[in-house]
Amino acid sequence: MTSPTSQSAAATLHVQSPEQTEWWRHAVIYQIYPRSFADGDGDGMGDLPGITSRLDHLAQLGVDAIWLSPFYRSPQNDAGYDVADYRDIDPLFGTLEDADELIDTAHSLGIRVVVDLVPNHTSDQHAWFRAALAAGPGSPERERYMFREGAGPDGAQPPNNWESLFGGPAWTRVREREDAPGSSWAEDGQWYLNLFDTSQPDLNWENPEVHREFDDILRFWLDRGVDGFRVDVAHGMIKAEGLPDWSGHVEMVSGAAEAADAPGDNPGMPPYFDQDGVHEIYRHWRTILDEYSGDRMLVAEAWVDPLERLARYVRADEMHQAFNFAFLTQPWEASALRATIAESYAVNDSVSAPTTWVLSNHDVVRHASRMGFAEATNSGPNKGIGPQDPQPDRALGLRRARAASLLMLGLPGSAYLYQGDELALPEHTTLPAESRQDPTFFRTDGEERGRDGCRVPIPWEAGAPAYGFSSTGKSWLPQPDDWDDYAVSSQRGDAGSTLELHRQALRLRREYGLGTASLADEPQLAGAGGVLALVSSDPAGERADVLLMANTGSEPVELPAGWTVVLSSAADAAAGSSSGADGVVVPADTTVWAVRG
Structure with missing residues (x-):
């Protein structure tokens, strides 16, 4: 067992300004994937009425807002x-009236609503593309x-060598489409760019008409109350x-490029990502949102490296906001996590x-599945897991997932x-090939x-058809047979469950003001192997300091003197335990929150 040792003075990672009080600076936002959250009509596909019927679950959980993946x-x-x-x-998801009711109901529960916007490409069924x-x-x-x-004498080659992030070429020739127009254009040699699927043609953001169209789309939804x-x-x-050639390759999930020195504004990224011109778009969109009351917000899905480049978006x-994917992909290892946390605050605080x-x-x-492998990794297999792949250890993944979530929820910001994180829901790793629907699977021939x-x-009711997702037992993707213990009904009221852990965490996060706190190393454990120990403090000095201590190592670690545990990701480091003559230990793969005294 590791014991705390005397260390040098604490390093400050983040200083919170008392004036920065907007809701989006500290909100906990819950992502809803509409087709998989709740099915209101029993057809096996989640929908907006189903979401509305389950909003009380999110109100009881204590989230500040929801983000809805596309329902268009x-x-x-x-x-x-x-x-x-x-x-x-x-129509799979409902109507505009259903969307209005969802927004109104969420607002009545004190929950804000963020919706997905997809501006890089449209469907090939969009009226513009037709x-x-x-x-x-x-x-x-x-x-x-x-x-x-x-390219080439007869234009039979793609305009450049770019690859789709879903696999295969990033260009489709018009004449290769079954729905190509009649004799006038069916033989034309033009190609269109599709960085994702062939059915997702990229828009031309050099065209002012595209800008005007999305200005109107933003206002359409802002006027409806999002x-x-x-x-x-x-x-x-x-x-x-x-559109210069580029010989590298980009991972769909991580955005990481295999080859550097790409032409364009960011040599570390391919020539179709992180170009400086995107910032003019967002400056303009910000002026539109600022026309509306209520602190409307934009959050970027931007797989950008390094973090200094990501900070330009905010x-x-x-x-x-911009999602911190560098944190998501870090291994479950204290020094790596601390380095990313420190760098993230440095670049974001600078703006x-x-x-x-x-x-x-x-x-x-x-x-909960990425972290269920013996090696200390959090990046894991980012191309999905199938029945033929090595399988994660569910118990290990559960323990680490609870610890990682409690660490994340304690961090300022x-x-x-x-959806399902509050249940520690694992990946469905044994989906048969015939059930899969992701175009990535088909464009890579299952690789x-x-x-x-x-x-x-997600599972709602243990023992119910489709675990209560739908009343009929229908489910657009098959659910595992062993998810009863993960269901909301199984975890509700169980003090040791992951659901109740998240409820307590969100309550204490508000009570201690962790989202708007300052952050520094705990000097007694700074540099201790396998341990990340940070002190969250109220800049106004009106609330108690909170120790966020994550033991990512394989051995228990003694809690520093002077702290009392108020929340633990593991039952074997019980809340209410205080460090004293005999000491209190934090087991391996465990995070605790503790207060002074």
Whole structure:
């Protein structure tokens, strides 16, 4: 067992300004994946009425806001991220009236509503793209998208060598489409860019008409009362001038590039990501949001490296938040976590922005499974897990996931929970191939398992059809047979459950003001192997200091003198224990919150 030793003076990681009180600086926001949250009509597909019927669960959990993944009209080739109409609800999910009722009900419960916005591309069923196909080369309709002539003598080669993030080439030739227009254009040699699926043509953000269209879309939803937007592929939209070739490869989930020295504004990223021109878009969008009362907000999904580049998205006149994916991909190891936390505060504090923490979402393997491998890793297999792959240790993953979540929720700034995180829901790692729907799985011939495993409908009622997700037992993706213990009904009221741990954490987070606190190392444990120990303090000095102590090592560690545990991720470091003559130990893979005294 490691005992605390005398260390040098504490290093300050973050100083909170008392004037920074906007809700989005400290909010806990819960991501809802509409098709997998709750099914209100029994067809096996989650929907808006189903979400509305379950909002009381989120109010009792104590979240400040919800973020809804896309519910727009769509052919659903990429689970709604292929939008055909940004101003309407897909019939799978309900109607505009259902959306209004959801927003109103959430607001009545004190929950704000953030919706997804997908500006990099549309569906190929969008009216604009249908018009572009019909209008032909050189038309204003095609200027809304990234149409180009092919390379080679007869234009039979793609305009450049870019690859789709879903696998395969990033270009589709018009004549290869079954729905190519008639004899006028069917033989034209133009290609269109699709950084994701063939059915998701990239918009041309050099075109002022595209800007005007999204200005109107923003206002449409702001007028309906939404409190903000999560911006999909926020680091995309603008491509390097001339669309130069690039020999590297980008991972779909992490955004990490295998080769550096790319042409464009950020040599560490491919020429279609993190170009400086995106910031002009967000400066303009910020002026639109500022026209509305209620501190409306923008959060960036931007897989950008290094963190200094990510901080550019949250400068004072741009977005309000940007997901901290560097934290998500760190191993479960104290020194790596501390380094990322410290760097994150350094770059975000320099632009007076909050740091926005996240561990799971609809694009990554759930952290209760990522962390269930013997090696100390949190990045894990980011291409999905299938039945033929090595399987995570559920008990280990559960213990580490609870510890990681409690650490994240103790950090100043904003934090996002993905639906099921409050249940420590694992990945569905044994989905059969015939059940998968993610285009990544098909475009890579199954080499990448895809993201379906983290999108399986969540369990509400143990023993009920589809675990209460739907009244009929239907479920658009099959659920595992052994999820009864994860169901909300099984965990509600159980003091040792992950659901109750999250409820307590969110209550104490508010009580101690952890989201708006300052942060420094705990000097008694600074540098202790396997231990991350940070002290959260109230800048106004009106609340007690809180010790956030995460033991990522394999041996128990003694709690420093003078602290009393108020919350623990593990039952074997009980709340109410205080350090004294005999000491209190924090077991391996455990996080505790403790107060002085």
